Amino acid sequence: MHFEPVVLFFMLGVFAGLVRSDLKIPASIYEALSIFLLLAIGLQGGVKLAEFSLLELVVPALLILAVGSLIPVLVFPVLRLLGRMTRADSASIAAHYGSVSVVTFSVGVALLIQEDIDFEGYMIVFLVLLEIPALVIGVMLARFGSGHVRWGKLVHEVFFGKSILLLAGGLVIGFIAGAEGIKPLDILFFDLFKGILALFLLEMGLVAAARIAGLRSYGLFLVSFAIITPLLSGILGTVLGWMLGLSVGGTMLLATLYASASYIAAPAAMRIAVPKANPALSIGAALGITFPFNIFLGIPIYFWMAQFIHSF
């Protein structure tokens, strides 16, 4: 099994949370860390994107988006019928699982770098793109029940919300400036990246602890859902990546993207757009179960799957 030491910080955070330590990452520091991560990921992607012809990417991009949009659509009836959840909750959870997690993706990238395995840098573009259909579909699914939707606010949130804006902004800056122009920023945005990811995971552990402690109240269905969904989405990503001719690294990252669930952009968007949904359920599943599952077991599994499918 491939082990990435950075997840030890997540475990420390969970431990601190479970023993009710007074350790707290101040909110403004958390904000700063997340601005940093989003910008850094975007810049890294932009620099690598410059090596590709954008035209070549159109077809794979559309395919990856289309298949990714299937996830919330497939997940919704499962939640509604099997899980007997309200329409609002089902829609909101579907949006969370259709959307993606920047930190999960970053842990995947860190593992690839550590194992010295190359990947298509433009995968980061999908970190930006996949968020959008997932949130829109989530709201559409919720809509029939709740009547009134703040579409304007939602569209604004989706396109100009800070996550997308920083990722996309970093992408564009990296693309324009190129590896040469970015060089004096390397030490901040590239060399420090993993250290800052470690601090971020510490905070993630702290907040996940509260969710993990509440697991019982979610019921067996939600717990199983939060483990099986990433696995199935990961398989979807692996197969698609392989069909698109991605490298092993790229295939693994696509699987990771599909398998990850959002706990930053989606919760904020859903709280406004689908007010009737209970945020404890969606965040609990995404952050309390799926996130730790992915960074400890999921990513190594997707890596193994990517290697396996490429051995054919």
Place this chain on the structure above:
Amino acid sequence: MHFEPVVLFFMLGVFAGLVRSDLKIPASIYEALSIFLLLAIGLQGGVKLAEFSLLELVVPALLILAVGSLIPVLVFPVLRLLGRMTRADSASIAAHYGSVSVVTFSVGVALLIQEDIDFEGYMIVFLVLLEIPALVIGVMLARFGSGHVRWGKLVHEVFFGKSILLLAGGLVIGFIAGAEGIKPLDILFFDLFKGILALFLLEMGLVAAARIAGLRSYGLFLVSFAIITPLLSGILGTVLGWMLGLSVGGTMLLATLYASASYIAAPAAMRIAVPKANPALSIGAALGITFPFNIFLGIPIYFWMAQFIHSF
């Protein structure tokens, strides 16, 4: 035209501000970034200052200060008579333009480093010194109208306000410790400098956006003023730098110092010392017009001017 990728972050910030994104740099992070920038600039200056004999610097320093003090004095009647502004507003704006901008200066330094052009390190001393007469003159200009001035508070603000204190403190530490003693701090204060400048420019863009959006309300006079003043001050600096025998880089930095307008130290000092001045006018001009003008057009122009005058 010489292009410095770091200004792309400013553009991203402006964009985020204009589309009303929820992106925000928390106030405490902004504070920390500015403490860092001021200390780092001071340290860099101090290390370089150690290479010069202080005695040699006395005459150029007095000349640079004297000429710099002319700027608010010349600017005041223009605002008062041509712009028909109140005495308080004219005085406050004069103080802002007589004073200097650390970030504008930093972008100038970043450009020189990128172009691999040397400059007199002691220019940073003037970043500290020029602030002082500008603020004092501003208050004296306002005084006749407003009667009561909190001189004690102002002098304290000028000498012990955090900007001056950190710049001067860094200067002294750098001077005492020297390049060798500072070495273990290099990675934080020197290597990370540009990355942190990028983050700072992002925030500057965010707040400038609000000012840029309000441009119309300032009237044509103030907008022209905020573009012509830096150009003229820049010429003043270029000529003086050349007469003092500064290098091309040093000349360009002196022009940049004269041309830049304060939006950190001056607003705080003026709000207390000249309460009748409307802060929206001075900050709007300095941050909404002059700052972006300088980093996009001004600095390349001053660079060209410095090269031009040195070709004689």
Place this chain on the structure above:
Amino acid sequence: MHFEPVVLFFMLGVFAGLVRSDLKIPASIYEALSIFLLLAIGLQGGVKLAEFSLLELVVPALLILAVGSLIPVLVFPVLRLLGRMTRADSASIAAHYGSVSVVTFSVGVALLIQEDIDFEGYMIVFLVLLEIPALVIGVMLARFGSGHVRWGKLVHEVFFGKSILLLAGGLVIGFIAGAEGIKPLDILFFDLFKGILALFLLEMGLVAAARIAGLRSYGLFLVSFAIITPLLSGILGTVLGWMLGLSVGGTMLLATLYASASYIAAPAAMRIAVPKANPALSIGAALGITFPFNIFLGIPIYFWMAQFIHSF
């Protein structure tokens, strides 16, 4: 005398505090810096600990703990009888001086690194361990007077308080991951360490200034106590380090640990566990006198003592 430029930042902070500058390190930044320092120190210790056999360390560890626990026990009657302080105040101050200061320790480590002198990395373990008996003994000493003690809360605070948790957590992560696994984090946690220590010392200076200004009100006894106690504790540490066969660097660090007084963990714990103690006295002595004494004079003295005793 061995001089470490990082202490200049402390002096700048003290100066800013004494002239009542508006310079402030935002609370959240201070929090972040201290989380960073604790984790970084822990990681450094953990990586070095991996080079030793844990079994070998048991006996010296027990001895170092036992002797360290003597400090509060010896100090208490001095405060009570010579200083005529209340039981609560004596107990609280005893706990502060039995406990240790992470920043003092860090300045010691910085000096050793600068002088290129090796030390036993596992000394950091004692930074974790020495805190515990000191606080427990402090509360026991106070107990007879105050009746009711929140033992549960105290034990929790001692073992799961953020200082211990981050130090111990970093230690474990560094130990598990080892030098190889930690490498991508080196730039954040090792290379930036001294720069961040400098910023931390700036803030320490700011808050120490308030304490230094209040020195007169503490009386001659407390001032002498706060200088003599670290010297005596330092001698204790020097002798014990030498007897245990530590290197010069290790001996000096043990002396520094014994000599340092806590101003982070102890104040918080004592405020809850010994409410009748006046926090101004204990923090004033530890931060206003002992801390600056140690970083300016104490550490060079302990270094000299360690060299001296090893010359036999």
Place this chain on the structure above:
Amino acid sequence: MTAQPMTLLTIVSETVLEDILVDEIMSLGAKGYTITDARGKGTHGTRAGRWTQGGNIRIEVVGNAVLCGRIIERLQAAYEQDYGLLMFTTPVELQN
């Protein structure tokens, strides 16, 4: 010094609603508002201000009784059901 009897309306609600509530309050005719960041607990659970739980804001509006009544009615109708929301009023003397 002319003191004017007024009503102080204090609203505690979710941070995520800040922009929306401010728009509502101003469009209902308030002359101003004051916001502080808060955390707390109520029937919708603990809102500790950590990012995944969200925090609270505490909005104060000084206005006449009619204005405050309008704001209360509107917020109750639109937000009470789905969001954490606490509102209370106090008579105050505005000093201006």
Place this chain on the structure above:
Amino acid sequence: MTAQPMTLLTIVSETVLEDILVDEIMSLGAKGYTITDARGKGTHGTRAGRWTQGGNIRIEVVGNAVLCGRIIERLQAAYEQDYGLLMFTTPVELQN
């Protein structure tokens, strides 16, 4: 819109007591509380919110007079002597 007369109890005390005070308040029967970070000065000196001095918190509890009285009594007995503590009550109209 049914306004209900209630008591607002405002407590200003030391940050270090936050968890303890919240436990006390909830166990005495409060339905909720709202906390904001504060700084200030009183008979126990300046509490500027810097780390070595500690800061203050400002806790608000809306409840009936009996509950507020119980909380006041308990906090006075247990904390007033050793900690910075200020408490005052105001009649409010709870809007729910």
Place this chain on the structure above:
Amino acid sequence: MTAQPMTLLTIVSETVLEDILVDEIMSLGAKGYTITDARGKGTHGTRAGRWTQGGNIRIEVVGNAVLCGRIIERLQAAYEQDYGLLMFTTPVELQN
């Protein structure tokens, strides 16, 4: 438990004035004060707490009516014209 009728004076003004206002309040005889950071909007425009706009502070002083009147008068005379300033008073029961 002895409740004492007192006046609570709440002042909302610009952050930049903090030191000055605190000096005024204490020199007029207040026994203490409590400050929280705030943002808001009024006749002097939006004060969102971003650095170039500045933010607000919210100062509370509990005292007798005479003291509060003195503070109000002084602040009105010296700051109302040039700075954002809102002041209102409420009767409270001080619990000490």
